[in-house]
C-alpha cells in the first residue's frame with residue numbers, strides 16, 4: 574500500500590536499557606520526557622550534598638545513589654568516582670545490569686525536528702546502536718542503514734556488513750556544548766541548525782565526546798566509559814567525557830567497534846557559567862595539545878582482546894607518557910585501574926573477548 578512504511582518499528586529495549594542521570598537538582602525535567610522515558614528504569618546519581626532530597630516526579634521507576642551510597646558500595650574504590658562534577662554519572666554505568674545505557678543531563682529537554690515533531694532521542698539512539706557502523710570506508714550518503722539511504726556506488730561490497738556499534742553520540746539544539754573561551758566570545762550564539770544525519774566516526778579519528786546526550790552498548794564498551802577524575806580536589810573539570818571519549822575511541826578502533834555521531838538532538842536549555850567553566854577547563858585547554866597526540870599515536874597489543882585489558886594497558890601508557898605533562902595524570906592512571914577493578918567487582922560476569930567487534934560467548 575503506498576505510503577505504508579515497510580520499516581520494522583524500533584525495539585523499545587525497555588528491559589535492556591537504563592537511563593543514567595547525574596544531578597544536583599529536582600528532576601522536574603522528566604515531565605517533558607515522560608512519554609519517552611516512563612517505561613524505562615532510571616539510575617539517578619545524586620552529586621553534591623547527600624542530605625539534600627532530590628524530588629523525582631511520580632510514576633518513574635528509579636534507583637538513586639548519593640555520595641554516601643557510592644562510598645558504602647565501593648569502599649576505598651569510591652576514590653575513582655568524581656565528586657561535585659557530572660563525571661559522577663559513570664557510577665550509574667557501573668551499577669547498571671542492563672545491556673544499554675542512555676545518559677542525559679537534567680537541563681536537556683525534548684527538541685523538535687524541522688516539521689515540529691517532538692524528537693524521541695532515546696528511540697534514535699537505539700536505532701543508532703542496533704545498526705552497524707562503517708568506520709573503514711566513508712559512505713558519502715551518510716548512514717547507509719537508514720530508511721531511504723544506502724551504500725553509494727564504489728563502496729566495497731566486502732565492507733557493507735559494517736561492524737557493531739558501541740556508542741551513539743547525540744547533539745544539542747539551543748545551547749551548544751562550547752568550551753568556556755568560545756562561550757565568552759559568543760555568549761548569545763545558539764545552535765538552530767538541525768542536520769538530519771548520522772555519521773560513523775572513521776577509524777583512527779578522535780572526537781570530542783559530550784556526555785549530555787549519549788548512549789552506548791554497556792556489554793561492548795562499558796568498562797572503557799570511565800568519566801575521568803574531575804571536580805572536588807581535582808585540577809580540572811569538564812574534561813570527564815572528553816577523556817572517556819578518547820580512551821573509548823582508541824579501544825573501539827582496536828577491537829573493531831563503531832562510534833556514531835549526529836541524530837538525535839536534544840534541547841539544551843541552560844548555559845553554565847562561562848567564568849566558572851573557564852576555571853574548570855583552562856588546564857585542559859593546553860594539556861589537550863599533548864593529550865591528543867598521545868591518543869592519536871596510542872596502540873594496543875594484539876593480546877589485549879577484552880575492554881578491561883585494553884583499558885589497563887592504556888592506563889599504563891598514560892602513566893608512562895603523560896605523567897610528565899602533570900602529576901594529575903599519574904593519579905588519573907591509578908584511578909583508571911581502580912575503576913576497572915570496581916567495575917569487575919560489581920560485574921563479576923568476567924571479561925569477555927571482543928574479536929572484530931564480536932563479543933565471545
Ligand SMILES: O=c1ccn([C@@H]2O[C@H](COP(=O)(O)OP(=O)(O)O[C@H]3OC[C@H](O)[C@H](O)[C@H]3O)[C@@H](O)[C@H]2O)c(=O)[nH]1
Pocket residue numbers: 594595596597598619620621656657658659660661677678679680750783784785811812813814843844845
Ligand atoms: O557538580 C555538579 C554539577 C552538575 N551536575 C549535573 O551534571 C549535568 C550537567 O550540568 P550542567 O548542565 O549544569 O553543566 P553543563 O556545562 O551544561 O554540562 C556540560 O559540561 C559539563 C559536562 O561535560 C556535562 O556532561 C555537559 O553536559 C546536570 O545534570 C547537572 O545536574 C552534577 O552532577 N554535579
Ligand SMILES: [Mn+2]
Pocket residue numbers: 678680841843844845
Ligand atoms: Mn547543561
